[in-house]
Amino acid sequence: MIIGLDMIGAQGFKSLVPPVTNATYLEVENCVADVLQLQTNIDNDDTKDKWGYGTVLLATFNGDLEAGNIQMRENPISELRVKRRNLKDQNFIVVKELPFNPEPTQIVYDDYTVSSGEEYEYVIAPVDASGIEGFMTATYINPKFDGWWIVDPDQPELYNFQFLYNLDDVNITVDEDRTEINTFSKFPKVYYGQKYARRGSLSSLFIPEGYNAKEQYERLIAMINAKKPYILKDGYGRNFRVDISAPQETVQARMAGVTKVAVNWVEVGEVND
Structure with missing residues (x-):
């Protein structure tokens, strides 16, 4: 509420109580306003496309945090x-x-x-x-990347893995509620439930990059042991919210410091981008 004016509401300032004349300066702080409308006539209409000849709007924006002409004070x-x-x-x-x-x-x-x-x-x-x-x-x-990534949505900088080197083909299957009932009719009856979840597996080489192959595998095991959903995505725009399980590590005998790692995954929810 501004002293001398009605409260601010959907109808704007509808009257002057008491009358205010020759007002030349007004400072408003700590408020959010969509439209500031000043008119000479008492019947105020706050519809933008009905502003009349008496409407005057002066707004000065100096790039301050409050987006007004009041300089910064107590809130850096x-x-x-x-x-x-x-x-x-x-x-x-x-x-x-x-x-x-x-x-x-x-x-x-x-x-x-x-x-x-x-x-x-x-x-x-x-x-x-x-x-x-x-x-x-x-x-x-417009980001683009290669391979498949498993990312922790809560700690993406800390827990993220790229399956890239010697990446095996990724076969994606679908689990769905589907029942066939054979009767004495010519064709079976087919019924569907709500379940429709995709699953698959990932397998590629882990080479020393930031962490050695052993440390990368241990970090992957820590993610699995957290028993929480992760984001799985590939370089072609596929995105799944998944649970990962059944890790397998194959130490490469002919390539020192390199291991082949495989995990299974199953879709457990929607990805909200």
Whole structure:
């Protein structure tokens, strides 16, 4: 509520109580407004396409966090928020929140949760201690990658595996609720339930890259022992939420430090991009 004016609502300012004349300066803080409408006539209509000749709007944006002309005071920038949306979708998701460093620096973030071949918009916004976002900077990417990846959606930077080298063919089968009942009629009766889950296996060589082959396999075992769903994706845009099991390790006798690893997987849910 502004002293001298009615409360702000769907109908805007409908009356002056008491009358305010010759107002030349008004400062509003800690509010969110879609439209600021000032008119000379008392019958105010807040429909944008019905604004009349008496409507005056003066908005000055100096690039401050509140997107207004009030300079920053008690709420300095505390972090940078990275958000992403698939260009087929209107909604952004937060993929990372990074501590803010006022010194000029380069920030590198690897996003392991995107789909190959899809187009994305990324934005990075400064955020103050109260959670208010400032002006956002946008960029667009079309990621592409090879092989198959198993990624932990909760800790993607820490737990991610690429099955790439000497990758065997991936045979994907479908588990479904389907029952055939033979009767005395010419054809059987077929009934379906809701279950429709895909399953398969992955097998490739693990070579020393960052971690040696033994350490990579141990990290894979730790993921399996966590007994939680992971994201499985390939370089052609396939994405599954899966459970992984039955790891197998074959130590290569003729290639020191290289092992062949295989796992089974089964689909356990939908992937929300």
